[in-house]
Amino acid sequence: MSVFSEVTSWLTDGAHWQGDDGFPHRIVEHIGYTALTVAIASAIALPLGLWIGHTGRLRGFAVAATGALRALPTLGLVTLMGLWLGIGLTAPTIALVVLAIPPLLAGAYAGLESVDRATIDAARSIGMTEWQVLGKVEIPLALPIIVGGIRSAVLQVVATATIAAYIGLGGLGRYLIDGLAVRDYPQMAAGSVVVVVLALLLDGIFVVLQRVLSTQR
Amino acid sequence: MKVTRLVASAAVAGLALTLAACGGNPTNTASGSDTSGATSSASGSSTAPIVVGSASFGESEVLAEIYAQALEAKGLKASTHLDIGQREAYIGALKDGTISLFPEYTGNLLTYLDPKATATAPDDVDAALKAALPSELTVLTPSAAEDKDSYNVTSAFAKAHNLHSIADLKGISGLSLAGNPELKTRSYGVPGLETVYGISGIKFTAINDSGGPLTLKALTSGKVDVADIYSTTPSITANKLVTLDDPKHLVAAQNIVPLIRKDHDNPQVDAVLNAVSAKLTTQSLLDLNTKLDGPDKPKASDVAAQWLKDNGLA
Numbered sequence: 001m002s003v004f005s006e007v008t009s010w011l012t013d014g015a016h017w018q019g020d021d022g023f024p025h026r027i028v029e030h031i032g033y034t035a036l037t038v039a040i041a042s043a044i045a046l047p048l049g050l051w052i053g054h055t056g057r058l059r060g061f062a063v064a065a066t067g068a069l070r071a072l073p074t075l076g077l078v079t080l081m082g083l084w085l086g087i088g089l090t091a092p093t094i095a096l097v098v099l100a101i102p103p104l105l106a107g108a109y110a111g112l113e114s115v116d117r118a119t120i121d122a123a124r125s126i127g128m129t130e131w132q133v134l135g136k137v138e139i140p141l142a143l144p145i146i147v148g149g150i151r152s153a154v155l156q157v158v159a160t161a162t163i164a165a166y167i168g169l170g171g172l173g174r175y176l177i178d179g180l181a182v183r184d185y186p187q188m189a190a191g192s193v194v195v196v197v198l199a200l201l202l203d204g205i206f207v208v209l210q211r212v213l214s215t216q217r
Numbered sequence: 218m219k220v221t222r223l224v225a226s227a228a229v230a231g232l233a234l235t236l237a238a239c240g241g242n243p244t245n246t247a248s249g250s251d252t253s254g255a256t257s258s259a260s261g262s263s264t265a266p267i268v269v270g271s272a273s274f275g276e277s278e279v280l281a282e283i284y285a286q287a288l289e290a291k292g293l294k295a296s297t298h299l300d301i302g303q304r305e306a307y308i309g310a311l312k313d314g315t316i317s318l319f320p321e322y323t324g325n326l327l328t329y330l331d332p333k334a335t336a337t338a339p340d341d342v343d344a345a346l347k348a349a350l351p352s353e354l355t356v357l358t359p360s361a362a363e364d365k366d367s368y369n370v371t372s373a374f375a376k377a378h379n380l381h382s383i384a385d386l387k388g389i390s391g392l393s394l395a396g397n398p399e400l401k402t403r404s405y406g407v408p409g410l411e412t413v414y415g416i417s418g419i420k421f422t423a424i425n426d427s428g429g430p431l432t433l434k435a436l437t438s439g440k441v442d443v444a445d446i447y448s449t450t451p452s453i454t455a456n457k458l459v460t461l462d463d464p465k466h467l468v469a470a471q472n473i474v475p476l477i478r479k480d481h482d483n484p485q486v487d488a489v490l491n492a493v494s495a496k497l498t499t500q501s502l503l504d505l506n507t508k509l510d511g512p513d514k515p516k517a518s519d520v521a522a523q524w525l526k527d528n529g530l531a
Contacts, residue, residue: 065277077464079431081485083434086434086440087395087431087434087440088434088440092234126496144221165423165425167424167425167431168422168423168424168435174423175423178398178399178401178423180398181397181398181423181425182398182399182402182403
């Protein structure tokens with residue numbers, strides 16, 4: 001039980017809730033890395049996924065590419081990028097974008113594929129252009145699955161953004177890396193708890209969002 | 218979507234567990250378990266062969282080879298038992314007689330035996346170490362060679378600010394420092410630079426590779442001014458870095474010293490090992506590590522043999 005009380009006292013210590021090393025600052029940094037990563041990954045993966053889903057082209061490539069990207073170890077990638085680009089925001093952001101692309105891409109093309117072909121044919125038969133089919137029929141119907149992809153990406157990134165601390169950045173990973181360095185396990189556990197709570201909170205927001213989107217159909 | 222959530226929570230828990238496991242008690246015991254016959258060496262006879270142990274890194278292995286080959290060159294029986302993992306494991310092996318001699322680092326051995334030890338100057342560490350050793354073990358005269366945390370700058374930065382020692386950093390405002398995360402809180406790190414050398418306003422960047430390539434890149438690319446790199450790392454010479462002197466002994470002494478079982482310690486053995494220690498300097502460790510790291514990846518035993526030959530010890 002002493003472990004739990006040590007972690008609790010670490011979490012409730014007022015000194016750990018202020019300043020550059022405090023939880024609020026680290027949480028803001030962590031959400032910042034996550035938002036930046038998911039924004040960049042979305043800008044790449046969503047248009048590509050929608051195009052693949054709409055046209056049916058390159059589907060085999062997309063499946064293979066997402067599988068290959070998922071297999072890349074993020075910590076190895078962040079080290080490699082760090083050696084190439086030096087320490088800073090760029091290296092971990094690239095590594096995390098690589099992590100976030102597969103679920104976003106899969107959500108987009110699988111979402112469009114889930115739309116009933118008859119509905120799409122009906123839309124075309126009443127004279128809709130391809131852009132109208134995509135924007136007015138396919139995307140609205142596929143939205144819950146697309147958002148599911150975003151949700152999955154956000155969760156993976158928020159949990160993995162801790163590695164940014166490995167090469168000198170901030171975020172909640174600082175508690176894990178710094179705690180490990182001096183064998184301060186209560187600090188590590190406290191940091192993990194905050195990451196878990198943050199991940200669950202973000203996931204909860206997406207649950208609500210997906211429910212709202214499904215009922216609107 | 219339940220699966221996604223499970224995967225995500227498992228990822229978080231997994232990361233935490235992995236990190237915790239990495240920091241756990243390093244019970245990485247002897248990987249090669251050739252303990253056969255070694256236990257008999259605890260018999261106390263001075264003619265029993267000396268088994269030299271080493272930790273699991275190149276420098277320790279080459280030092281063990283140097284000890285063993287130097288003893289053999291003088292007609293004493295010696296063998297090696299390399300790659301015994303962490304201090305917990307090899308101190309145990311010394312105590313039970315599996316091994317009888319070990320190339321140790323004075324400061325780290327002292328803090329292992331006495332976590333509250335405060336000595337940092339070489340002589341103080343040596344004296345405190347002798348007092349803290351278990352009854353069956355003793356240390357011989359430490360060599361001048363040290364492998365420890367050291368503060369390094371690029372030669373251009375050293376020239377620009379006329380730097381020789383850590384004390385010279387005092388005048389530089391907004392000094393940035395890179396090193397392992399523990400440097401932020403350890404006495405020889407940021408707190409010590411502030412209190413012992415009066416350097417204020419240090420911007421610290423934690424890079425988790427123990428002065429490895431990421432830290433080196435941060436220093437050579439100018440992202441940081443100073444980097445903590447172990448004093449015998451080949452990259453120091455390869456990149457012409459300037460290691461700053463530490464006149465106030467901020468970083469505890471880490472002299473290489475033969476740690477030996479008393480039942481194997483005799484004047485003949487002492488003479489051989491003291492002759493080795495007399496020739497061993499931090500520069501020789503740097504050269505040995507550079508050779509070990511070289512493109513042809515030589516064996517520790519060959520590097521050791523060459524060094525002994527070059528120094529007229531074999």
